[in-house]
Amino acid sequence: MAAEAVVAAVDVGMTVEQIKATQLGMKALGAGIAVGFTGIGAGIAEMAIGSAAVGATAENKDIFGLALIFTVIPETIVIFGLVVALLLLFV
Amino acid sequence: MLKPKQMSRLLIAASRDQMAPVIAELYRHNLFHIEDYVDQGAEGYDGFKIGTPLSGASEKSxxxxxxxxxxxxxxxxxxxxxxxxxxxQDELQTKIEHDLPKLEREVEELTARRSKLETRLKELEQKIAEITPFADIPVDMNLYHGYQRFTTLAGYVSRDVNMNVPCEMHLSKGKDKNFLVIIIPSEQKGEADKAxxxxxxxxxPVPEDSGSPRGRIEFYSGETAAVKKEINEINKQLEEVKQKHAGFLVACEELLKAEVDQTEAPLRFATTKQTFVAEGWVPTDKVAAVTNSLVYETDGKVFVTVVPTDLEHDSVPVEYNNPDFAKPTQVLMDVYSRPKYTEVDPTLMLSIVFPLFFGLILGDVGYGLVLLGMAFGLRKFLKGEEGRYLLDVLRNASISSIFFxxxxxxxxxxxxPGLKPVLFSRHLMAEAAEGEVVTSHxxxxxxxxxLSIWIGILHITLGRVISIINHAHQDHGQHRIKAMLANFGWIAVMWGVLIGIWSIAPLPLxxxxxxxxxxxxxINYGGVAGAVLAVLGVLLIAYDSVLEVIELPGIISHVLSYTRIVAVGFSSVAIAMVVNFISIGMFIQPQLENISPFGIFIILAGLVVFLLGHLLNTVLGIMGGGIHSIRLHYVEFFTKFYKGGGKKYIPFGMKRRFTEA
Structure with a gap:
């Protein structure tokens, strides 16, 4: 697959260095997208939960622990994004 | 350890004349958690009523x-x-009688004067605000009022006015709006209003003042300054009172609170005309001490007995039973919920694993030292017990951070330099440019x-095992077996899937x-074994509750959630390296090679970037390391076995800090 791509790219006049640089750039883009979009997703999810949790905690301080848990549940998504980005960049 | 302190239910009965010594003795021990008596005809309490406070309660209150x-x-x-x-106590008592009324008068006088001055200040500011728009109009304010046939109007206009009535008009131009004062004959007010x-x-409103507006504003400003000065002086006096009497005030409060608590204690007892009965909880190892001292103080005129505990119906108060090093972590447990009396108390595990997670996330000697300094430095400002505990948690976490x-x-x-990573390297910018010697991995x-996934697997398995133990202790009959098997099922599914993966693809570690x-x-024998284990697990889960089966994908997301230990750690390393690169690589190093006066300025700027960047990363490190470590416990670990909701053990008494009993 990669070899075919290289052949195809050489056909259109790219050097091997250029191809490598392009692949590196694509990887970096992919990593950015993985972190960026999961971050937005987690943010949207936490927006509603967070405001409700703050309201509930203001009424009853005892449920702070529970409210914190609810708030951080969607955060796992962005961690997955971060892991994917790390895998893309370094593995 | 791993279990709350064992409690015994104590019943104390005596005649009413022994009430005061019994209460005083219980208060001194600070061990007896009173079970409030409610007047609802409990079994064996016919004819009992809630007690009345001891004498002197209202004065003390x-x-x-x-x-x-x-x-x-x-x-x-x-x-x-x-x-x-x-x-x-006697010294304080005489002080309360002599000094307290005087002190009260002094403080009251000062605050009354202050509030009067504050009202005056508001009035003055209001007046200044009223006159200010008129400042640019060179007319004595006397001329605005006192007419019978003329009316004065003042206000802002946004456009030019075409006035077709005879009038005297003054206009001062402002930025957005013009200020207008106009004096018109009263009978033509209707037309003027229209225009x-x-x-x-x-x-x-037109101010009821006289003299030139600027002069009045100056006069009022002078008065405002004088009032402010006086308020400041009163505040200084109050501060002096605070310095002088702070010790006395807190000691008094403590003494009186102790006395009020004691005089009001009978409100929580069951009483008849002649006798009273108090029920409550005492740690089992202290029962003998409490009983003996009660008998001794009342010359044996008291009946104390241990009532058998009914774990299903009694709500036993929960007191932690942890070794000293695990005690600070109790704060983090209370944030979630206090354990129930019958369940495993995970404080000890939390106190060991939380710093480990924190260290794995923020494994950096520099940040660790900064946090350690903070943990000791903030002690001056946080003097309450909870604050101290939190700082102890931070101290343990930062030591772990230095270690990692x-x-x-x-x-x-x-x-x-010179230290190769013993654990796997986290250095991101290790790829050396051509010709450079590679210094790190x-x-x-x-x-x-x-590694982080292994931590997750083991942590979750531990959680499920504790859940099996909890169900074995708490449940009865068929439900008990089912719940235990279901938890085993969860472990089986997780390990079954793992074995399946191992049989298909080789993974490092x-x-x-x-x-x-x-x-x-x-598919080989390993795959089959894994599949059998997983299916068995699913069946066991379904045997307890079929609905639970839809939670199965949660296993994967919970295990993968532990990768945050590495991911969040990496983000902290990355920020640190970027800060170093910007401040040293881009600002400082190029200037050092060729020093010039402007270069020194750039170097200073580089130092500021270095400090600010690492300050930011330290704050992020506490947030990242702390919140993610505790979240892994709260969400991934505790949800497997922990219910919480235990009643806090609040012994009748107090830890005296400023007075002697």
């Missing part, structure tokens, strides 16, 4: 209210004051990720089962 109001006015809090020299309305007139920093060989994002992401004899294509 009144004194306490006084003390608290003074303490509130001068902003004295017991938590802010070091436990001072203890006074005896003004067309110009978008917004009226303001050495293992990772990291200091503020730099590699420690590249990041070992796969190994680190697998994990057993490789791909070498087992194959059955069909890539």
């Amino acid at each position: 009144a004194d306490l209210v006084k003390i608290r109001s003074i303490a509130n006015t001068v902003a004295v809090h017991a938590d802010d004051i070091d436990a001072g020299p203890s006074c005896t 003004l309305a067309e110009a978008g007139f917004q009226p303001v 920093g050495l293992l990772f060989s990291e200091f503020l994002g730099f590699a420690i 590249g990041p070992m992401i796969p190994q680190l990720l697998i 994990m057993p490789d089962l791909t070498g087992l004899p194959p059955i069909v294509s890539i």
